[in-house]
Amino acid sequence: MSNILRRGRLSANQDEDVNRFTSSMQADSHIFNADILVDRAHTLMLNRQGIINNDDCTSILTGLQKVEAGGIKDLDHTYEDVHIALESKLIDYTGEDVGGRMHSARSRNDEVATCIRITLRDGLLDLMDELVTLRHTMTDLASVHTHTIMTGFTHTQHAQPTTFAHHLMAHTTALERDFKRIKGAYKRTNISPLGAAAFASTGFPIDREFTCQLLGFDSIMENSQDAVSSRDFMIESVSAFSNLMTNMSRMAEELILWSTSEFGFIELSDTYSSTSSIMPQKKNPDTMELLRAKVGTVHGSLVAILNITKALPLSYNRDLQEATPHLWQALDTTMLSVRIMNGAIKSMSVNQDRMEQSASIGFATATELADTFVRSCGIPFRTAHAIVGVLARGNGHPTLGEIDAVANNIIGTGLSTMGLTDTMVEDALDPMKNIEKRNIIGGPAPQEIKRAIEQSYNKIEKHSKKHEKLTSKVDEALDELNKMVNEKLQD
Secondary structure, three states, X not given: OOOOOOOOOOOOOOOHHHHHHHOOOOHHHHOHHHHHHHHHHHHHXXXXXXXXXXXXXXXXXXXXXXXXXXXXHHOOOOOOOHHHHHHHHHHHHHOHHHHOOOOOOOOHHHHHHHHHHHHHHHHHHHHHHHHHHHHHHHHHHHHHOOOOEEEEEEOOEEEEEEEHHHHHHHHHHHHHHHHHHHHHHHHHHOEEOOOOOOOOOOOOOOOHHHHHHHOXXXXXXXXXXXXXXXXHHHHHHHHHHHHHHHHHHHHHHHHHHHOOOOOOOXXXXXXXXXXXXXXXXXXXXXXXXXXXXXXXXXXXXXXXXXXXXXXXXXXXXXXXXXXXXXXXXXXXXXXXXXXXXXXXXXXXXXXXXXXXXXXXXOOOOHHHHHHHHHHHHOOOHHHHHHHHHXXXXXXXXXXXXXXXXXXXXXXXXXXXXXXXXXXXXXXXXXXHXXXXXXXXXXXXXXXXXXXXXXXXXXXXXXXHHHHHHHHHHHHHHHHXXXXXXXXXXXX
């Protein structure tokens, strides 16, 4: 058969270079299954509206079953996209007088937009599920380490004592926001453009609500020009992926640093490590290094989509075809990265002793010592800051006598004369007592972090149920679609 798309207006077929340049078949492997779903829903609607008869509807649905069974590999890859290749294969099975009716009241413009949204929708649901799992893993680990002391850092320098649980929950709450961003992107993705046709809808009496329901969409994109030309849902989704990957890159960087001999806080399992081809002693955190690099891949996808879609006039332009591969690359990379991070954290070992030792280095208790001067002696914090700043030049564990000497030089009197005692100094220099005093909302005190952990579990459960509800809604709609298809085939 001649090319079903080019045999009318165009008199010549494209040469190999032009075909390679214009073809989207490689990227379209992502949307093949979605295209079958859209074809089935559209065919049922055409029949329901009296646009095609029962026999043709049944023949088309039977042909689509055969196309689906053969998969994208059995399609003619000389066509420029999966939609025409699939239609051509259907016509091979049914004849043009039957299969050629399927595309009534539809354009590739609304068809591809619908397929992309269905495929992305499934990916967003899967990513939400993976994020719930990662957050659960991190919260479980935090619940074990509410009393594991470690140094907190600013500027990669020892700052103040905290706990490993407090540190883990900082990342977990960031991932919670990532979940919400992805859920928001899902809401604006799961809208049906089907029925918009090329851009000006169609003169056939179609039922857009019917196909919307069959395909599990939440609502319809009403303006037909907007429906075929908008790719803001792709931009929003990849923006959410980029944010998530940025947050995970911070985690990856810390795991890389913490697995060094200099830190020794954690050790990744062998599964998530590699060795050297020449240095037999090496155990390298390669998965985290690659995750750190793949962030750039996702960021690059976002920038590419933004640049491809900018300044495009309404309505559909072929430029949009070039944006879609970047969407799938970003989705696939982000999904795998979340799973890798979950596995790495779940299987790593934690060196609690090394973490606790680090808390006594670098005078990390200096802030609490200054606060103690303020509380016990009534001096301004800025004055206390100056006194402790001078003491920081020493060994990081000053005595009351050394404190008095410095204070005498700065304010003309020792702090012991103002109520400071040896016990107060020792308590201020104790990392765990530092932590226990920070019992306000969001602080690292064990009691407070246990509350945060419980809250995290509650939110994870809530988000898991929301994910299940969204997934069930789509599954129920597609089950109904399959049921209607089967009923037609049996009749």
